[in-house]
Amino acid sequence: MISLMKKIKIFMFCVILAFSAVFTLSLFFTGVKNANAVIVDQIIVVVNKTPITLYDFAKFDAVAFKNYENMQSDASRGIFTQSDVAIMSRTKDIINILVGKVLIKQEEKKAGIHIASEQLNTYVKSVAASNNFTEKQFFIFLKKKGIDKDAYINQVRDHFLELELLRKIYGNKIVISNKQMLDYYQKNIEEFRGEPMVNLKLIFLSVPPNAGKKLRASIYGKISKIRSMVVVGNKSFSELAKKYSEDPSEKSGGSIGYVYKDKLSPDFSKVAFKLHVGEVSSVIKTPFGYAILKSVGEKSGSFKTFKQVKAKIFSILEKHKTGEYLAKLLKKVRKNSYVKMLIAA
Incomplete structure (x- = not known):
């Protein structure tokens, strides 16, 4: 069985992506707090006191909160549009998510679950090292992504707490066995195919950056002629590369070798992987000049x-199993909880 520290290493990058979106509210939210302090502090739901x-709404989704504010402003003037239906639907979804988060926190507290800071620190160090x-x-990297150190650690802590709660309630039902992983691998083998490669010349x-239209046209004409010598005249691509190419690869007959798509510039990648072996591309315009490619293998x-x-x-x-059992737990807990909505949603 994979250890707890290894179980959510990939989760770190999911957290990074999620937080990159959430933390864009920091600039917006200061203004909201100052301008509408009373409104922002308004209680919208009570969950078991x-x-x-x-x-909390604004902190969870700044964009949805702003849309809700605008809708409320329009409603006060008797304006209601079709887009307000979608805004109300999104508002309801967010409130349900926030209610769920509170209920889970309450269940964690009842269960006496605690994650030690030392455990989190060890995990963070292992993620950084991996x-x-x-x-x-690692924390400099997070900061560049707009992710606050403490907020990241709190997010990871919440994930650990959820896992421990589900383990305590459902036991082996949420354990992922080696057989289950192997079955998934065999049934979804295409998901794990590596990236294709092409061998290019x-x-x-x-x-020149300051070239005028006349010079550009002349260079374009020259490379078009070279292409014709290969395609129509059946001349050796390698020999022509040695003679005319201004790329370092000219010494090896223009050979770039096998490359992955993401290792090529966008100008080349969108052409190179459409070529059949032996095919020569049309003239490709790049920010630095003109080029032609030939596929010699794949x-x-x-x-x-x-x-x-x-x-x-x-x-x-x-992710699938915890989501399934978390939904199951929330359905049960909510049925036995006091949840009072104080706004229409």
């Missing part, structure tokens, strides 16, 4: 081994 306010960062570098002619992506993707599969299955 725990209040949820508009502040991504070739020191702990300091290149002829490149540079265009490799289908090989399948990654089960060992290579085991952690990823665990993350997929864990």
